[in-house]
Amino acid sequence: MNLPCIVTNINGCNEIITHNKNGLIIPVKNISELQNAMKALLTNKELRNTLIKNSRPKIVKNYQRQVVWDALL
Secondary structure, three states: OOOOOEEEEOOOOOOOOOOOOOOEEOOOOOOOHHHHHHHHHHHHHHHHHHHHHHHHHHHHHOOHHHHHHHHHH
């Protein structure tokens, strides 16, 4: 979707998101870090644009739908 993500540091999320490359990873249940991450994306245009630029290519490269569909079958 070409959107930066804020995710918690749990399995799955931290396998897809690389901190400061295609999203931001914050500690689980940490309200202040969530606020800081949200503020960073609102105020830091350079960071936001970097995350946007890197978000979709990683998903397209590593998570093709056909592979998932074949695995489900």
